[in-house]
Amino acid sequence: MEWGMKNRMSQLIQPNGRCFFLPIDHGYFQGPTTCLERPGKTIEPLLPYCDALFVTRGVLRAAVKPENAKPIILRVSGGASIVGQDLAHEALTTSIEEIIRLNAAAVGVSIFVGSDYEHESLMNLADMVNLCEDVGIPVMAVTAVGRELEKQEVRYLSLSCRIAAELGARVVKTYWCKDFDRVVDCCPVPVVMAGGPKCETELEVFEFVHDGLRRGAIGVNLGRNVWQNPYPVAMVRALRAVIHEDETPKGAWKLYNSLKKTRK
Ligand code: 5RP
Numbered sequence: 102m103e104w105g106m107k108n109r110m111s112q113l114i115q116p117n118g119r120c121f122f123l124p125i126d127h128g129y130f131q132g133p134t135t136c137l138e139r140p141g142k143t144i145e146p147l148l149p150y151c152d153a154l155f156v157t158r159g160v161l162r163a164a165v166k167p168e169n170a171k172p173i174i175l176r177v178s179g180g181a182s183i184v185g186q187d188l189a190h191e192a193l194t195t196s197i198e199e200i201i202r203l204n205a206a207a208v209g210v211s212i213f214v215g216s217d218y219e220h221e222s223l224m225n226l227a228d229m230v231n232l233c234e235d236v237g238i239p240v241m242a243v244t245a246v247g248r249e250l251e252k253q254e255v256r257y258l259s260l261s262c263r264i265a266a267e268l269g270a271r272v273v274k275t276y277w278c279k280d281f282d283r284v285v286d287c288c289p290v291p292v293v294m295a296g297g298p299k300c301e302t303e304l305e306v307f308e309f310v311h312d313g314l315r316r317g318a319i320g321v322n323l324g325r326n327v328w329q330n331p332y333p334v335a336m337v338r339a340l341r342a343v344i345h346e347d348e349t350p351k352g353a354w355k356l357y358n359s360l361k362k363t364r365k
């Protein structure tokens with residue numbers, strides 16, 4: 102691996118081999134998402150506890166201070182909305198010059214395997230890999246399911262992750278599912294878990310994150326379960342303990358409850 106690629110990968114993946122990405126890219130297809138109406142305000146207290154921020158160029162420029170930003174994973178696919186015909190109908194949105202200008206540590210591209218736009222989304226990934234490998238920037242593939250949440254199961258996710266890795270993604274982000282080790286085991290690049298819909302309880306979040314890590318994921322890219330929580334700082338700190346300190350789900354839940362009382 103060349104120096105630039107290695108340097109960027111190590112900005113994302115910490116010396117213990119783990120990572121905690123904080124995504125705030127949701128507006129690129131769903132507009133002003135609850136608790137992300139003012140993204141700069143939302144992330145301010147959370148940034149110290151995450152390893153990288155997943156964000157579009159628009160929100161990056163408007164709401165993230167360049168002076169003390171975390172490594173940036175730039176969301177570079179888009180072009181669909183929740184009120185449009187098909188969420189899978191994406192294209193590449195950001196040029197390689199812009200990616201370099203914004204000093205991205207990585208970029209993220211969604212793929213929609215099995216959708217009407219499977220080919221287009223896979224070629225978006227392959228095209229971005231071709232551009233980014235030339236300049237040493239890792240591409241993270243996002244295995245998206247659109248509205249078809251039933252696709253969050255092991256056979257579908259293994260298929261999507263493996264295809265993403267075969268096309269050259271350096272990291273793959275996918276949903277946690279039962280038997281998650283089967284997804285990780287047949288994916289030759291590191292796998293990061295996405296948050297998915299908001300869980301009912303904090304303990305559920307700690308449990309799925311802990312299970313996924315035990316089964317081989319290197320970390321999370323988790324948004325709504327953090328910043329839509331009434332105590333987001335307590336949540337981000339408790340999750341960090343699970344990811345970086347191997348805290349148990351119950352231990353993280355205790356930590357969350359104690360931090361919640363101090364509103365820290
Ligand atoms: C949206 C994304 C998000 O980054 C991803 O879904 C994680 O966010 P959340 O934890 O809120 O699900 O890629 O397309």
